[in-house]
Amino acid sequence: MSKPTPISGFPEWLPAQRMIEQNIVERIRATFELYGFAPLETRAVEPLDQLLRKGETSKEVYVLRRLQEEPGAQSADSLGLHFDLTVPFARFVLENSGKLQFPFRRYQIQKVWRGERPQEGRYREFLQADIDVVDRDDLPFHYDTEMPLVIGDAFASLPIPPATILVNNRKVCEGFYRGLGLDDPDQVLRTVDKLDKIGPEKVAALLVETAGATDAQARACLELASISTADASFVDAVRALGVDNPLLDEGLEELVRVVEAGVEHAPGLIRAELKIARGLDYYTGTVYETQLQGYERFGSICSGGRYENLATAGNERFPGVGISIGVSRMLGLLFGQNALGVSRSVPTCVVVALPAEELRPACDRIARSLRSRGISTEVAPSAAKFGKQIRFAERRGIPYVWFPGADGAADTIKDIRSGDQVEADASTWQPTAGDLTPVVSGS
RNA sequence: GUGGUCGUAGCUCAGCUGGUAGAGCACCGGGUUGUGGUCCCGGGGGUCGCGGGUUCAAGUCCCGUCGGUCACCCCA
Numbered sequence: 001m002s003k004p005t006p007i008s009g010f011p012e013w014l015p016a017q018r019m020i021e022q023n024i025v026e027r028i029r030a031t032f033e034l035y036g037f038a039p040l041e042t043r044a045v046e047p048l049d050q051l052l053r054k055g056e057t058s059k060e061v062y063v064l065r066r067l068q069e070e071p072g073a074q075s076a077d078s079l080g081l082h083f084d085l086t087v088p089f090a091r092f093v094l095e096n097s098g099k100l101q102f103p104f105r106r107y108q109i110q111k112v113w114r115g116e117r118p119q120e121g122r123y124r125e126f127l128q129a130d131i132d133v134v135d136r137d138d139l140p141f142h143y144d145t146e147m148p149l150v151i152g153d154a155f156a157s158l159p160i161p162p163a164t165i166l167v168n169n170r171k172v173c174e175g176f177y178r179g180l181g182l183d184d185p186d187q188v189l190r191t192v193d194k195l196d197k198i199g200p201e202k203v204a205a206l207l208v209e210t211a212g213a214t215d216a217q218a219r220a221c222l223e224l225a226s227i228s229t230a231d232a233s234f235v236d237a238v239r240a241l242g243v244d245n246p247l248l249d250e251g252l253e254e255l256v257r258v259v260e261a262g263v264e265h266a267p268g269l270i271r272a273e274l275k276i277a278r279g280l281d282y283y284t285g286t287v288y289e290t291q292l293q294g295y296e297r298f299g300s301i302c303s304g305g306r307y308e309n310l311a312t313a314g315n316e317r318f319p320g321v322g323i324s325i326g327v328s329r330m331l332g333l334l335f336g337q338n339a340l341g342v343s344r345s346v347p348t349c350v351v352v353a354l355p356a357e358e359l360r361p362a363c364d365r366i367a368r369s370l371r372s373r374g375i376s377t378e379v380a381p382s383a384a385k386f387g388k389q390i391r392f393a394e395r396r397g398i399p400y401v402w403f404p405g406a407d408g409a410a411d412t413i414k415d416i417r418s419g420d421q422v423e424a425d426a427s428t429w430q431p432t433a434g435d436l437t438p439v440v441s442g443s
Numbered sequence: 444g445u446g447g448u449c450g451u452a453g454c455u456c457a458g459c460u461g462g463u464a465g466a467g468c469a470c471c472g473g474g475u476u477g478u479g480g481u482c483c484c485g486g487g488g489g490u491c492g493c494g495g496g497u498u499c500a501a502g503u504c505c506c507g508u509c510g511g512u513c514a515c516c517c518c519a
Contacts, residue, residue: 326519386478
């Protein structure tokens with residue numbers, strides 16, 4: 001059999017990277033819980049009509065199919081792997097609304113699948129860390145202002161470059177476009193979103209061509225898109241463009257609240273960026289996008305927004321707002337730049353040296369004693385020369401080697417980084433706090 | 444899904460206009476008969492991503508495919 005090869009878009013990290021991922025996920029989880037979000041996991045599959053029910057394109061949904069399927073089976077394409085965590089969540093809320101208390105806030109950290117063409121930081125199977133809040137009938141707006149604060153805290157707890165959360169509001173754009181007399185806001189939005197890639201001239205031309213805009217209207221759209229401020233001053237800039245529309249007013253008012261909450265909570269975290277349109281099709285108001293400083297060219301690693309109608313069935317309506325960290329994407333980018341490191345490639349803190357195979361039971365007792373006090377320990381694989389046993393630890397970044405005392409002498413422990421070796425008792429010895437578990441750091 | 448580009452040892456790469464593979468680092472062993480990281484000596488390891496084709500002969504040319512990456516699409 002020939003050597004197996006990777007499957008495009010399905011990344012597998014090495015243990016050191018997986019330790020970093022676990023560490024980061026744990027910090028994100030802790031922050032989510034600090035804000036009172038409750039844990040939730042939904043199944044990997046959803047009925048295809050649920051996944052596609054928001055109208056839109058066929059997405060790149062993977063369907064589930066049995067290998068040994070009866071020919072002509074009807075239900076072949078009825079299940080698909082979820083491509084985000086918001087749609088399954090909306091379904092879950094509808095299904096369990098009777099058992100939940102509202103407003104309901106939950107987090108979900110799970111794999112999702114998209115059949116997109118992979119490249120660095122873009123995968124077909126990847127991990128998302130998602131928070132959402134939904135309420136019955138109406139969701140107070142202050143939750144829109146809370147989302148970026150949670151993310152800001154989560155990111156601040158990670159060894160990564162500072163994050164900037166870019167915020168916009170669909171109502172601002174739509175209201176502005178309608179106030180201008182353009183009646184296909186979605187088309188305008190899609191076109192304006194290409195601004196960074198194709199430049200203002202081409203966007204203007206496209207607006208005239210595909211959205212029925214006049215040159216003046218196109219220019220106004222570009223001026224709106226150029227507005228970017230770290231405080232509420234964007235309102236004046238928009239007003240100066242002289243467009244009047246009730247939806248625009250509503251959007252501006254909302255956006256101001258988000259930005260001001262951010263300024264109060266963590267200066268520099270948030271920017272009002274009126275050109276961003278991103279996010280799935282179900283967003284109706286606030287939209288978020290996040291860049292890491294120094295990684296702007298890699299795009300957003302965390303995004304979300306307000307959705308008014310996603311969880312709706314009959315008379316029941318559960319508007320929500322949420323945001324999702326692209327954990328795999330973020331890690332892939334940072335790994336690619338060698339921007340994350342871990343102090344050792346295994347959890348092990350202490351290797352117990354094995355003087356002779358007959359002494360393995362005694363060494364196992366030492367290990368058991370250390371483990372009982374929470375110190376990750378393994379016994380050397382064989383009674384090789386001590387030099388090799390030390391090297392075994394060194395290769396993995398394990399900081400300590402334990403030497404059982406011979407002939408009744410006291411045991412000793414060696415810090416192989418400094419070479420210091422001191423007497424120690426397995427029932428009381430403690431590593432320094434920084435050595436107990438692997439340390440993840442930016443680099 | 445469309446197009447571009449790349450794919451030689453674990454890693455970084457060399458291999459001229461085709462003549463059946465090399466370096467550095469890493470790894471293993473010995474010098475150092477049980478306490479490593481220096482130094483010296485020696486060693487293992489590659490179906491040149493995979494499969495076809497052209498040719499007396501292909502890592503080197505052609506086609507396909509898989510994988511990485513970039514752009515489009517879309518988005519974490």
